[in-house]
Amino acid sequence: MSSSANHEHYYVPAQSRLPIWMAFAMFLTVFGLGSMMRDMSNGATDSNAQWFFIAGFAVLAFVLYSWFSEVIRENHAGLNSPQLKQSYVWGMGWFIFSEVMFFAAFFGALFYVRNLVGPWLGGEGAKGVSNYLYPGFEFSWPLLNNPDNALFQAPEEVIHAFGLPLINTIILVISSITLTIAHHALRAEHRTQLKVWLGITILLGIAFLILQAEEYIEAYTHLGLTLESGIYGSTFFMLTGFHGAHVTIGTLMLIVQFVRALRGHFKPDDHFGFEASAWYWHFVDVVWLCLFVLVYWI
Amino acid sequence: MTTTTHDHDHDHAHHGPAKGITRWLYTTNHKDIGTMYLWFSFAMFLLGGSFAMVIRAELFQPGLQLVQPEFFNQMTTMHGLIMVFGAVMPAFVGLANWMIPMMVGAPDMALPRMNNLSFWILPFAFAMLASTLFMDGGAPNFGWTFYAPLSTTYAPDSVTFFIFAVHIMGASSIMGAINIIATILNMRAPGMTLMKMPLFVWTWLITAYLLIAVMPVLAGVVTMMLMDIHFGTAFFNAAGGGSPVLFQHVFWFFGHPEVYIMILPAFGIVSAIIPAFARKQLFGYSSMVYATASIAFLSFIVWAHHMFTVGIPFLGEAFFMWSTMLIAVPTGVKVFNWVTTMFRGSMTFETPMLFAVCFVVLFTIGGFSGLMLAVAPADFQYHDTYFVVAHFHYVLVPGAVFSIMAAVYYWLPKWSGKMYNETLGKVHFWLSFIGVNVLFFPQHFLGLAGMPRRIPDYALQFADFNMISSMGGFLFGASQLLFLYIVVNTVVAGKPAPAKPWDGAEGLEWTVDSPAPYHTFSTPPKID
Structure with missing residues (x-):
């Protein structure tokens, strides 16, 4: 394999059952989710939609596990040429770009309601005429007074920036640093250091998630800040919620890399599973910094 | 390790397709997947087309004839969604699957298993979408643009399944686009520099970038809808500080690049076919590349031209008007390049060329009506009338759809190893050409006279043009059954085709046998 030129023997797997099962699992998952939501909003008590969702999710988890195992096995068997590895690199890079654009949609919504819709509803600016809809409404941010409070x-x-959110910022920034230390340890073949620093990163990720849950409980039980409390709650929970979901996925990815490190996977020059997870983690970290500034702080 | 590798390569060089249905279910072969995409797309084209026939039948005469307004709204909505996401986009992805690896000299797509996943999501997603027709409350009825609050507060129950169908077909598009970018950037044969790539490859590279940039935004906007419907958020509700106009901004930030996603690959196809039948090199290759990139860039800063009448500030109207008009510059570069390519060429008019030339003419008409719509003060008159319907159908049907048909006639000999019947192909072209113009040209007049879109009944003065338009519609619809017959007849009983059936054609795909072997370029070709 090593003697072959860069462009020869690109490994094309012959056939695979994984993709169609994955498509089926995705369908089952979203069909179940959709039915659950429909039944919930219609107040149906005899819904059994959750079983579709659970079954779909179980198949999805199993297929993903098998798929990644397969890819790792192929790499260990030496089937992956440098060119093929580059395909995975491009794939992960563009996947992260798509995630950036997903968050951009929600940040864009926040910008639009905060800087344009809000002042207009409050009677200021080019479209201040919309104040006639809600006479007497005054706009302020955070929005502690909705146009229609009924x-x-x-x-x-x-939630104010310089409490839990600041602690969470520090936690995530440190976790990016510890992950980079782990990466350097991996490159230098310091296996123990790799495991220790990767383990610390995972613990920091979990700590972040616990504090985030704490913050949500505080918001719901003491502040009256909920998904239903108008556009502030909508943007706040959707942005921080999707970020939290991404931290959860990122932590799971790092746990997988940790288990692989324990099993002796990764070489100093061949560890894209680790690298991709690290990119994802740094991406999640950068999103948080934007959240801290744009959602909590200013 | 070495032994394993050796065995594998040995297998690889000799094995053909697997036997039976599992060939298609479990395949990782870009040609099989391309074929499945194309047939799926054609099935959706007929389904979406049958909805269009219901619309045109109802509009044949004023008054309510066949269907109730509620069902009519479901037909316009499902027609749009299925044609955009089920017919046009998958057809281009199918062409990309078949042609890009062969055009750049790659053994397959970069990520073959993910490629199959991208395809198989679609039948599930569209089964779920189509099943909404049979749900309580009926299918989505808010138009393919699903504006809030029609799609949130006033939506039927089935909207939730529409949202999740959009989610998974979006995932399919993103994975497909990632695969195409990775293939183009990573899998080119040695010597195939970026500026030597066929334009179809270039246009798809840029289209894939657009897809990855905007499909997540679509996912974002349907997620906001989902939360507004089921979890009480206020994104599109001014009572909670949100805004229905927010929906339109986020939707069209996706929606405008989306319309270029449906036309850039068409530019690539036409740029392959016109030089082949004019027997001349494409005029201005590099300007074509730069024009495509400029169009892609501009597509991100023009979205609010869909919203001139919604009440955006004056400065916004002006900015989006001028930025929209700028698009005419790179598009004009393309049209003039195609015309210049034909100038003094030794032209022949086989079926692919007929469709390609027709594309240049009729797409340009659609482009001009787009320029008219871009004029903000004038748009207050045209907005939501049949003029808009005529405009985007001119760019999508004799634009995108004709380019797909041109591509099928052009590359079918390569795919199937058989030649289609030229006479029947020409008959199909002329019937489609006449049908499409009779169908859509009168709609310009209807729109200018003030007939609104998305209505099942209309005032008496619109009757004549509607009847003409419907007759064109039936002719166009029926001619597509001839297309189906021609393709099936070619595959089953066509005469064998040579490796290069078009003497002016260029590109690596013509250096391999017809039909193309199951695996091509397992060893990359050398490009000078």
């Missing part, structure tokens, strides 16, 4: 009960208070 429909959307406004929060009493919001």
Whole structure:
């Protein structure tokens, strides 16, 4: 294999059962989720939609496990040429770009309601005429007073930046540093250091998630800040919630890399599974910094 | 390790397709997957087309004839969604699958298993979408643009399944696009520099970039809808500080690049076919590349031209008007390049060339009506009328769809190893050409006279043009059954085709046998 030129013997797997099962699992998962939501909103008590969701999710998890195992086995068997490895690199890079654009949609929504819609509803600016819809409404951010408080009960208070969010910022920034230390250890073949620093990164990720849950409980039980409390709650929970979901996925990815490190996987010059997870982790970290500044702070 | 590798290569060089149905279910072969995409797309084209026939039948005469307004709305919505996401996009992905690896001298797509996943998501997603027709409350009825609050507060129950169908077909598009980018950037044969790539490859590279940039935004906007519907958020509800206009901004930030996703690959196809039948090199290759990139860039800063009448600030109207008009510059570069390619060429008019020339003319008409719509003050008159319907159908049907048909006639000999019947192909072209113009040209007049879109009934003064338009519609619809017959007849009983059936054609795909062997370029060709 090593003697072959860069462009020869690109490994094309002959056939695979994984993709169609994955497509089926995705279908089952979203069909179950959709049915659950429909039944929930219609107040149906005899719904059994959750079983579709659970079954779909179980198949999805199993297929993903098999798929990644297969790819790792192929790499260990020496089937992956440098060119093929480059395909995975491009794939992960563009996947992260798509995630950036997903968050961009929600950040864009936040920008639009905060800087344009809000002032207009409050009677200022080019479209201030919309204030006629809600006479007497005054706009402020955070929005502690909704245009129609009967429909959307406004929060009493919001989460301030320099409490838990600041601690969470410090945690995530440190976790990016510890992960980089682990990466350097991997390159230098210091296996123990790799495991220790990767383990610390995972613990920091979990700590972040616990604090985030703490913050949500505080918001729901003491501040009246909920998904239903108007556009502030909508943007706050959707942005931080999707970020939290991504931290969860990132932590799972790092746990997989940790288990692989324990099993002796990764070579100093061949560890893209680790590298891809690290990219994802840094991406999640950068999103958090944007959240800290744009959602919590200013 | 060495032994394993050796055995594998040995197998690889000799094995053909697997036997039976598992060939298609478990395949990783870009040609099989391309074929499945193309047939799936054609099935969706007929399904979406049958909805269009219901629309045109209802509009044949004023008054309510066949269907109730509720069902009519479901037909317009499902027609749009299925044609955009089920017919046009998968057809281009199918062409990309078949042609890009062969055009750049690659053994397959970069990530073959993910490629099959991208395809198989689609039948599930569209089965779920089509099943909404049979649900309580009916299918989505809010138009393919699904504006809030029609699609949130006032939506039927089935909207939730529409949202999740969009989610997974979006995942399919993103994975397909990642695969195409990785293939183009990583799998080119030695010597195939970026500026030597066929334009179809270039246009797809840029299209894939657009897809990865905007499909997640679509996922974002349907997620906001989902949360507004089921979890009480206020994204599109001014009572909670949100705005229905927010929906339109996020949707069209996706939607405008989306319309270029449906036309850039068409530019690539036409740029392959016109030089082949004019027997001249494409005029201005590098300007074509730069024009495509400029169009892609501009597509991100023009979205609010869909929203001139919604009440955006004056400065916004002006900015989006001028930025939209700028698009005419790179598009004009392309049209003039195609015309210049034909100038003094030794032209012949086989079926692919007929469709390609027709594309240049009729797409340009659609482009001009787009320029008219870009004029913000004038748009207050045209907005939501049949003029808009005529405009985007001119760019999508004799634009995108004709380019796909041109591509099928052009590359079918390569795919199947058989030649289609030229006479029947020409008959199909002329019937489609006449049908499409009779169908859509009168809609310009209807729109200018003030007939609104998305209505099942209309005032009496619109009757004549509607009847003409419907007759064109039936002719166009029926001619596509002839297309189906021609393709099936070619595959089953066509005469054998040579490796290079078009003497002016260029590109690596013509250096391999017809039909193309199951595996091509397992060893990369050398490009000078």
